[in-house]
Amino acid sequence: MESPQKRRRVERSPSPVWKIDDNDDFTYVPVAQRKQAKLAKLTSWGTGSDKEKAARQQQEQEEREDEEREEERRKEKARKERTLLMEAQEVHTKKAAEDSKKTEAEKAEEQDAEILAAIASRRKLASDLELAKGVQYTESLKTSWRPPRFIRERSDEEHRKLREKYHIIVEGQDLPPPIENFTDMKVPEILVKFLRSKRITMPTPIQLQGIPTAFSGRDMIGIAFTGSGKTLAFCLPLIMLALEQEAKLPFIRGEGPVGIVLCPSRELATQTYENVLTWTAALAKDGAYPQLNTLLCIGGISMGEQSHVLNKGLHIVVATPGRLIDMLEKKRFTFDNCKYLCMDEADRMIDLGFEEDVRNIMSFFKRQRQTLLFSATMPRKIQDFAQQSLVKPVLVNVGRAGAANLDVLQVVEYVKQEAKMVYLLECLQKTPPPVIVFSENKNEVDDIQEYLLLKGVEAVAIHGSKTQEERQYAIKSFKSGAKDVMVASGVASKGLDFNDIQHVIIFSMPKEIEDYVHQIGRTGRSGKTGIATTFVNMNTPEQTLLDLKYLLIEAGQKVPPFLQSIEDPRAAQGGSLKGCPVCGGLGHGISNCPKLEDTQRRQMASHHGADDRGGY
Numbered sequence: 346m347e348s349p350q351k352r353r354r355v356e357r358s359p360s361p362v363w364k365i366d367d368n369d370d371f372t373y374v375p376v377a378q379r380k381q382a383k384l385a386k387l388t389s390w391g392t393g394s395d396k397e398k399a400a401r402q403q404q405e406q407e408e409r410e411d412e413e414r415e416e417e418r419r420k421e422k423a424r425k426e427r428t429l430l431m432e433a434q435e436v437h438t439k440k441a442a443e444d445s446k447k448t449e450a451e452k453a454e455e456q457d458a459e460i461l462a463a464i465a466s467r468r469k470l471a472s473d474l475e476l477a478k479g480v481q482y483t484e485s486l487k488t489s490w491r492p493p494r495f496i497r498e499r500s501d502e503e504h505r506k507l508r509e510k511y512h513i514i515v516e517g518q519d520l521p522p523p524i525e526n527f528t529d530m531k532v533p534e535i536l537v538k539f540l541r542s543k544r545i546t547m548p549t550p551i552q553l554q555g556i557p558t559a560f561s562g563r564d565m566i567g568i569a570f571t572g573s574g575k576t577l578a579f580c581l582p583l584i585m586l587a588l589e590q591e592a593k594l595p596f597i598r599g600e601g602p603v604g605i606v607l608c609p610s611r612e613l614a615t616q617t618y619e620n621v622l623t624w625t626a627a628l629a630k631d632g633a634y635p636q637l638n639t640l641l642c643i644g645g646i647s648m649g650e651q652s653h654v655l656n657k658g659l660h661i662v663v664a665t666p667g668r669l670i671d672m673l674e675k676k677r678f679t680f681d682n683c684k685y686l687c688m689d690e691a692d693r694m695i696d697l698g699f700e701e702d703v704r705n706i707m708s709f710f711k712r713q714r715q716t717l718l719f720s721a722t723m724p725r726k727i728q729d730f731a732q733q734s735l736v737k738p739v740l741v742n743v744g745r746a747g748a749a750n751l752d753v754l755q756v757v758e759y760v761k762q763e764a765k766m767v768y769l770l771e772c773l774q775k776t777p778p779p780v781i782v783f784s785e786n787k788n789e790v791d792d793i794q795e796y797l798l799l800k801g802v803e804a805v806a807i808h809g810s811k812t813q814e815e816r817q818y819a820i821k822s823f824k825s826g827a828k829d830v831m832v833a834s835g836v837a838s839k840g841l842d843f844n845d846i847q848h849v850i851i852f853s854m855p856k857e858i859e860d861y862v863h864q865i866g867r868t869g870r871s872g873k874t875g876i877a878t879t880f881v882n883m884n885t886p887e888q889t890l891l892d893l894k895y896l897l898i899e900a901g902q903k904v905p906p907f908l909q910s911i912e913d914p915r916a917a918q919g920g921s922l923k924g925c926p927v928c929g930g931l932g933h934g935i936s937n938c939p940k941l942e943d944t945q946r947r948q949m950a951s952h953h954g955a956d957d958r959g960g961y
């Protein structure tokens with residue numbers, strides 16, 4: 346028998362968030378009264394010491410369980426996965442005899458093709474159930490949003506010119522139009538005002554094309570420089586979708602979420618969550634729009650703390666994969682009505698290490714979803730793989746995937762290993778704070794912080810082995826300006842948005858050029874300029890230096906003489922000088938891609954339970 350709740354849902358007529366009459370009057374229909382009734386039901390919380398103790402114990406227990414489950418998942422994943430290199434190597438061995446007759450360049454090209462074929466043979470990204478049943482969606486999700494009439498009436502040529510003006514490259518069928526301001530996108534005026542107060546007056550190129558695309562219900566892959574405002578581009582459509590659903594019928598306990606944002610690290614999830622809270626609070630100010638409930642779902646925090654959110658209807662979840670799977674398995678909430686899945690730093694998320702988690706998460710969806718993938722770096726091959734999994738996707742690309750932000754002045758310096766610490770102090774004088782120092786190695790992060798503290802520099806540190814409290818303290822005190830320098834490992838700080846970073850110092854150059862692009866991208870954000878100084882020396886692999894050299898050339902930066910003198914072995918072999926389709930690096934081919942090697946290394950490590958992704 347149908348529940349009364351269910352029946353009520355069917356009987357009520359929906360009131361759309363977007364009013365779509367042909368006069369383009371797009372005022373929202375307020376639901377303040379419904380909201381008032383809801384707000385009156387706030388749960389009260391005791392503060393007694395017994396309660397605190399119990400909560401602490403519960404949190405510890407949850408953390409222990411978390412770790413055990415994570416360990417299990419890692420082992421399971423390691424059993425399932427075979428690396429691309431292994432597959433390619435098998436084929437390669439069979440062909441070894443034939444190969445002896447070919448030139449070096451021919452052999453290299455064939456090997457590249459084999460690895461690419463192995464990548465292409467990966468199963469498309471969908472839930473096992475969908476794959477098993479052969480479920481395939483052919484149409485995008487319908488939404489009630491439409492661009493204003495004067496924009497609908499523009500010709501394709503006008504749209505093309507506008508995209509050209511903002512250097513936006515698009516691919517796909519029936520492309521939604523680019524729109525140059527938030528009001529024309531029909532973003533509620535109260536939010537437009539709030540954004541303006543935060544100096545967000547005009548959409549950035551990724552927002553200008555990405556928001557109309559997502560508002561139209563289209564699946565999309567969004568690629569844009571670090572710091573170019575991707576977060577707003579994928580959160581705003583979800584917020585509007587949630588408002589629309591809430592307007593149809595207020596959510597009650599056990600209902601929702603409408604959509605989720607998936608992030609590869611706890612810190613990035615926390616930051617996105619905080620952004621969503623700010624924007625939803627701005628909308629709810631003075632009762633203009635209903636209050637949306639957002640849940641942060643990451644390892645290392647007690648879900649007990651958030652039970653006040655879980656006790657209400659849930660609109661938005663911002664999560665890391667491990668804890669999300671855990672919550673879904675425990676049925677703390679369901680994806681029965683979830684329609685929107687966004688992955689930030691998507692290339693990382695669907696990279697080999699996370700693929701099974703993502704597949705697992707998808708298996709909880711009960712209906713078609715709108716899927717959005719965003720990142721600053723998205724190698725072509727990963728794009729191709731992702732595209733197979735989306736429905737009529739639109740690719741929105743601002744600048745070459747994997748290219749560096751042009752607002753960052755990149756300085757590369759040769760510094761001997763033993764001279765780095767002293768030189769670091771000198772380097773810190775280049776600009777006023779705040780400054781971020783990156784190192785690939787946790788011990789080195791600790792050493793640098795200790796050295797800086799000894800020299801009287803107010804420095805905090807963040808890396809994967811720090812506790813959640815330590816990480817949060819570091820981020821908070823650095824963000825608030827109480828500390829001048831943050832020393833960080835690349836993994837822990839990916840995608841974090843700190844205000845006005847003046848200078849990024851890369852103490853040890855990461856092996857993967859994409860990581861370098863993300864690291865220098867902590868400065869030069871939202872249209873401001875910044876400096877990135879990178880230390881290299883004879884410990885830096887030649888191939889990494891070559892990637893760096895090409896990146897500097899591409900970004901029109903000064904190439905120091907020691908980099909200029911590095912020659913590309915592919916040129917001597919007569920091979921092609923195209924970028925690597927796996928990681929986007931310009932200085933090497935797929936057969937010696939550090940990312941593939943690293944993936945393989947990580948998987949082997951996970952066989953021994955020593956994975957260090959630091960994600961969840």
Ligand SMILES: Nc1ncnc2c1ncn2[C@@H]1O[C@H](COP(=O)(O)OP(=O)(O)OP(=O)(O)O)[C@@H](O)[C@H]1O
Pocket residue numbers: 544545546547548549552569570571572573574575576577720721839840841842866867870871
């Ligand atoms: N339209 C805009 N105009 C000005 N500033 C903006 C605009 N949109 C976002 N910002 C600001 O730009 C900063 C960077 O935004 P965001 O963190 O979304 O970048 P991102 O593209 O996700 O970067 P990353 O790839 O490094 O994660 C934020 O402080 C944000 O408030």
